[in-house]
Amino acid sequence: MFCHLISLTAILPLAAGTPSESDLPEGAIILDMRTPGEYAGGHLDGAQLVDFNAGEVQLAIPELDPNADYLVYCRSGNRSGQGMALMQQAGFTSVTNLGSLEDASAATGINIVQ
Template identity: 40%
Template sequence: MKSQEGVTNVDSEKFNTLISNGNVQLIDVRTPKEYREAHIEQAVNVDFFSKDFSEQLGGFNSDEPVYIYCRSGKRSGKSVAQFQKAGFRQIYNLDGGILGWISAELPVEESEE
């Protein structure tokens, strides 16, 4: 995956380090069903396929870094343009998505809903 301006693709270990202080904007761009099955703690689900994806991004602070992931890295990679359009300048994309995260044996949570 090529690096675009303002976008940093990071592996699971580095991503985990970056989000470890807990006070970050962590966005899971997968479907609600995928999110419920397993997600990174504190992640907010904003479905890339939802019609109002761009509008939902307006609810986040574009002056702060944003950390995004999907299943394998493809959807979050595609969503970067939307984040940039919404004014985000510091975007960290989890390389390999949650599949890479899980294979690195990092923790995930499930939702009951």
């Protein structure tokens, strides 16, 4: 329901810190934790919008696979950091905060689309 799978070429585990494109797990789920307006202005290709400010992260958690690999981002890394913490508290073990949209694009090599 909230999941949108991104097929990535690498199957290496995430390294400490921000991953590079070669570090990304295959099938990682990318969550954009910004508002719908921010998302409409540009987002990573294939990212699923889960608006942190509207409480959608908490609503999505029961629907998400806790064993999947997640990459999250927002405008600055603050909301995605808070969302990541909520996911970890719920038992998710592979969640990486990519920071801002621009940082997420640079780290993953995924284009920003509208």
